[in-house]
Amino acid sequence: MNTGSYSEDVRVGAPGQRLVTLGALIATLGCACNGPPPPAPSPVIMATPSTVCLGDDFKTVITLDGTQSSAVLALEPLTFDGGAPPLTYAWTLAGSAYRIVSGTLTASKLTVTIAGNEPLQIDLLVQNTTGGSADSTATISVTPPNDAGVCPLVDAGACPLGDASPDAAGDAGPCPLVDAGVGALGDAG
Secondary structure, three states, X not given: OOOOOOOOOOEXXXXXXXXXXXXXXXXXXXXXXXXXXXXXXXXXXXXXXXXXXXXXXXXXXXXXXXXXXXXXXXXXXXXXXXXXXXXXXXXXXXXXXXXXXXXXXXXXXXXXXXXOOOOEEEEEEEEOOOOOEEEEEEEEEEXXXXXXXXXXXXXXXXXXXXXXXXXXXXOEEOOHHHHOOOOEOOOOO
């Protein structure tokens, strides 16, 4: 009985192509399979408000907050752990034109305004210190005016369209919501 080692040169490849030994193939692929992938973080986007009036024209400040994200994958929000390793953030915004009011696209939190001609698509990519990454998406929707031409997001009790609102002295003046372009579309106040 032979107790020595046995080896066979198995070649892999299609006719006419360069042949690779099976051992070389396993050695090459083995480099990419050195264990499980790193644990993924849990990205969370808190977008406030989640809708603006059609034609907002950069008036409504929207807060995009990723600070509820955690370094480990979780199915429900975790309590904040001040000792947890830091995360890196990468926001991608598409759709409606936007302007950054504060923060950056790599900050955990930023504020933006949008044109409001179409929804704003938001993607937040979060990476933890082990190299794990995951992303989350959200949308800032655009609400069209109702049949009366008024954006339904406007607080109707604040100053109904056509009515005046009292100023600081108590005198009636134009509705500040309409003046700000939030009330009736096309109405300059």
